[in-house]
Amino acid sequence: MLSIIIPTKNEASNIGKLFNRLNKIKKIKNSEIILVDSDSKDNTRTLAKKLSRKYKLNVRIFNTGKLDLSNSVVFGFKKARGDMICVMDADLQHPPEMIFLMLRKLEKEKADIVIASRFVKGAKIGFSAQRVVVSKIYRFLAKIFVPKSQNVRDPAAGFFVFRKKILKNAKLEPVGFKILLEILAKTEYGVDKIVEIPFSFKERKKGKSKFNFKQTCVAFKHLLKLSRTSKEHKRFLKFCIIGASGLIINEGLLWTLTEFAGLFYLLSSVIAIETSILSNFVLNDIWTFRRERKGRFLKRMFKFNIARIFALFINLGILWLLTTIGIHYLISNLVGIAMVTLFTYLSSLLWVWK
Ligand SMILES: Nc1nc2c(ncn2[C@@H]2O[C@H](COP(=O)(O)OP(=O)(O)OP(=O)(O)O)[C@@H](O)[C@H]2O)c(=O)[nH]1
Ligand SMILES: [Mg+2]
Missing domain, CATH: 3.90.550.10 (Spore Coat Polysaccharide Biosynthesis Protein SpsA; Chain A)
Structure with a gap:
């Protein structure tokens, strides 16, 4: 009935x-x-x-x-x-x-x-x-x-x-x-x-x-x-914790490769950025978005990388825009990082692990 x-x-x-x-x-x-x-x-x-x-x-x-x-x-x-x-x-x-x-x-x-x-x-x-x-x-x-x-x-x-x-x-x-x-x-x-x-x-x-x-x-x-x-705020917190771990990996590797391996600092940075992206991806895949894993691992990793490259441009764009209108570059950078965190989170939720 x-x-x-x-x-x-x-x-x-x-x-x-x-x-x-x-x-x-x-x-x-x-x-x-x-x-x-x-x-x-x-x-x-x-x-x-x-x-x-x-x-x-x-x-x-x-x-x-x-x-x-x-x-x-x-x-x-x-x-x-x-x-x-x-x-x-x-x-x-x-x-x-x-x-x-x-x-x-x-x-x-x-x-x-x-x-x-x-x-x-x-x-x-x-x-x-x-x-x-x-x-x-x-x-x-x-x-x-x-x-x-x-x-x-x-x-x-x-x-x-x-x-x-x-x-x-x-x-x-x-x-x-x-x-x-x-x-x-x-x-x-x-x-x-x-x-x-x-x-x-x-x-x-x-x-x-x-x-x-x-x-x-x-x-x-x-x-x-x-x-x-639905505990979505906890998921966002997990994402931010992993983001912070990525920052530590990035800084640590940049320092180690430049100081001890003798690499040019920009080359060290490229390696450090990619390593932190990959570690962020793996940690999010096994923790933050554990239940949303679908399809091929490599495909998700590729998408995550693309989103991160986009994020880099957003970060630079905001940094440049806010600094040109007279805001201190360190504050502009903080706003940029906040926006990028939001962007990467949303792209992860709505695209990478959809
Ligand atoms: N039981 C109950 N029904 C309600 C209440 N408020 C609205 N409704 C009913 O719920 C239905 C939808 O309400 P509407 O006021 O048409 O809201 P809506 O369709 O989202 O908005 P409109 O597109 O502007 O009509 C109608 O049948 C209303 O009579 C309420 O407080 N209690
Ligand atoms: Mg109505």
């Missing part, structure tokens, strides 16, 4: 049309609809009750009081009787006609999660320029803070179907609106068992959007919270 979970807050102006469209779907009679409403003041629940009687739909309505959107949905998960779950909004931005298309895809492709995605080929999205930028930043940070979600184009989607079994053992503690990312971070699914299908996400026509500046901040706060649970 499919449980369709619909979070609502003051959606009386949309609920009539939503139920009408749901009623026209044949397979809906074998599903349950769980409306999780956060204390709407506009009759949403009464109207939903009336309509479910009128259309003879299997609807269960809960008032989740002060719970926010994502926690209301989690409440819905606990009430769900189906072995498949669909989450969708009530404001008709998510076409209900797609529900069983997504379910079919889930079954046919033996997927764990099917997402109606706003960012795959064929999708259309009616976002303002400002929201496009925020969404881009959010999706980029999601890749860094929740690496498990790296292959998902729309981790902030609100319309998706999944197998309930993936929730087993997961301790969901979301805040705000982004329930999908919480699921991607904490549940047990196959990373290759996520399918995204395009859809056209239009502006809401009736009722008021509850997604505002405060909710945007909450979404970023949620990301930070997830990075703590």
Whole structure:
């Protein structure tokens, strides 16, 4: 059975049309609809009750009081009787006609999660320029803070179907609106068992959007919270420790080769830099990114080297730029090193050990 979970807050102006469209779907009679409403003041629940009687739909309505959107949905998960779950909004931005298309895809492709995605080929999205930028930043940070979600184009989607079994053992503690990312971070699914299908996400026509500046901040706060649970900050720390060890190797070898082997200092430096790159790579491969090792060792090593050479140019570029605008070269160099650390970390996470 499919449980369709619909979070609502003051959606009386949309609920009539939503139920009408749901009623026209044949397979809906074998599903349950769980409306999780956060204390709407506009009759949403009464109207939903009336309509479910009128259309003879299997609807269960809960008032989740002060719970926010994502926690209301989690409440819905606990009430769900189906072995498949669909989450969708009530404001008709998510076409209900797609529900069983997504379910079919889930079954046919033996997927764990099917997402109606706003960012795959064929999708259309009616976002303002400002929201496009925020969404881009959010999706980029999601890749860094929740690496498990790296292959998902729309981790902030609100319309998706999944197998309930993936929730087993997961301790969901979301805040705000982004329930999908919480699921991607904490549940047990196959990373290759996520399918995204395009859809056209239009502006809401009736009722008021509850997604505002405060909710945007909450979404970023949620990301930070997830990075703590996925222990991504520890990974970054490991990367920095290895970076520091590389610095010691670099300095030590430069000194030894120049002073004791009698090499010209620039030649010593080339050997020292490459040795530290290689030691950094090996240590990261067996410690920082142990679980992300895929494919050929040499290929990863080559990519890591390329990223480091790029990093060298970034370092020099920042050093030159900041020094020419009057900043002391030692401070410019520190800024350069910080930026390079970030760059090499991101290229490692999103490219070398993707
Ligand atoms: N239970 C519950 N539902 C909520 C809450 N806030 C919003 N919703 C519902 O969640 C769905 C998505 O909310 P919207 O305000 O449309 O947010 P959005 O779709 O991200 O933003 P827009 O694109 O501007 O519409 C709608 O069905 C809302 O009624 C809440 O605090 N509790
Ligand atoms: Mg909406």
